[in-house]
Amino acid sequence: MELCHAVLNLPFSGPPLDHWTLPNGVRCVTADMPDAPLTCLDLWCRAGSASEQTGEEGMAHFLEHMVFKGSERLAAGAFDEAIEALGGSSNAATGFDDVHFHVLTPPDRAREALDLLLELVLQPSLDPGGFSTERGVVLEEIAQYADQPNEQVLQLLLSKGCEQHPYGRPILGTPRSLEAMTPAAMQAFHRRQYRGSNCCLAVAGPASAELRTAVGSSALAGLVDAPDPSSPPPSLSVRPGRHRVAVDRLESARLLMLWEAPQAHDQGGVMAADLATTLLGEGRRSRLVNHLREDLQIVESVSMDLSVLEQGSLITLEVICPDEHLEAVEHEVNRQLRTMTQELVTDQELKRGQQLVSNGLRYALESTGQVSGLCASQSLWDRQQDLLQPLAFLSPWTAERLRSDLFSKLQPEQACVLTAQAKTENE
Structure with a gap:
């Protein structure tokens, strides 16, 4: 009980945070962790599966895959090679509400990693050849989930309970929705969702004034701001x-x-x-x-x-x-x-x-x-x-x-x- 009292009464704080917003609405935040051996650059966007419109089911996750197939300046595989050359690593994840891409790198290479990350995420090439290949990868991923009884049961629970709400749909989409997708439709989804106030860049690690300055003149600053939503998103109601x-x-x-x-x-x-x-x-x-x-x-x-x-x-x-x-x-x-x-x-x-x-x-x-x-x-x-x-x-x-x-x-x-x-x- 004494331990519990001590834990609950420690100050409510964590690493010092610094928040600021770019003129186009992009949110930025740094977490000062001076003793950390690595800096993490984490780009988040309000572009999860709940952002998909009719006919786009699975688009958010498919786009996450396509981002790593290269950009206008980076060939397929070049990003991973460049990040590894910096001594870093990268990953991404798509959820219901948002998607994020992050890079772990030594602090003195964070500036270079930032440019690589933003180039990859904000300027994906969505090459038709790579699109077809990666669609096959996602379809195989869907098939693997469908072959796992535990996953089937959990997804059925969500679909029954959430009904027509986006949270009731599988984030991966369905084979039918994936087969109907085109590079042009994905490009339209990217332009619609990857906009100023829909994005947030977080940097955690040793403080760097140079890196903060670089953010203000980076590709993030060139994004068009997102318009105010015409209607609020649907609220969830689980059906008993x-x-x-x-x-x-x-x-x-x-x-x-x-x-x-x-x-x-x-x-x-x-x-x-x-x-x-x-x-x-x-x-x-x-x-x-x-x-x-x-x-x-x-x-x-x-x-x-x-x-x-x-x-x-x-x-x-x-x-x-x-x-x-x-x-x-x-x-x-x-x-x-x-x-x-x-x-x-x-x-x-x-x-x-x-x-x-x-x-x-x-x-x-x-x-x-x-x-x-x-x-x-x-x-x-x-x-x-x-x-x-x-x-x-x-x-x-x-x-x-x-x-x-x-x-x-x-x-x-x-x-x-x-x-x-x-x-x-x-x-």
Whole structure:
């Protein structure tokens, strides 16, 4: 308890941040980490799969692939060779809300890496020959996911619960949508999304006045600003219901439950949801793990996760168990969830949960790559603040408030429920 008190009462701060905005709306942020051996350059854009229009499903992820096929000045493979020659490495990822490209490099080569990164991301060649080849790579990736029973079940849960919302679609798209794409359509998507205020560059590592000056005269400064959206994005609403599916080669039965949670900008609500999932499903002492795995011993694993998203976050519960225990598992899960509305969590449980949530955020600040990603994401979505500031929203959540405001919403009848078992010969 003394450790928990100490952790929660450390100052809410992280590496010193410096935010500024270019005239065209591009957000920039530096995180000063003077002892870091590497600098991370992280370019984020509001160009995730939720930005796709009808007929563009999978475009954001496909474009991420195509970016690495070269630019107007860099042939395919030249970027990777140049970054490796600097002693660095690169990677990228596409999510529902955004996409980002990052480079890790020695601090004294960061200026060169910046020019290479911006050339690659902002001026992709989208060569028709490379387009066809890379489409085959993405189609193979889709086929690999479709061949994984675990992925099938999770995607089905999202599609049932989120229905027509973009979060219910696979980020990779579908074979049909990929086959219909053209370089011209991808170029139009790039021009529409990769614009001034849709972009954020984060730099984490030893401070460099030269690098900051370079950003102001870089290719970022030449971007056209994004227009104000004509209408707000659709907010997420999870549709309750119960579904059953039989899946080929599924090794164990599964109970999955999906609830909506507050949007990312509601930091108090997000911290409460993080705390609730920790109390219920993180570690052997959490309610569901302790009851189902330790006491009753009827499950193989219990996991409960929070995905923080801009249009509405998602809480997912997945319980893996032998087929013969599936009905009992669902009964016990439902009983435990209802218990959370009838009795308060103990002081010991609450302090443990607060400590784990606090530790999770603090541990996310250990490397330049983690720091740059966190401050870029926050800045991109207009949350310019100290990286540990969200912890200030944690302590107001008392046991009584959790019961009345949060656990009352994490109930079986408010969830999209999916039970999955292996397909039999008769199905």
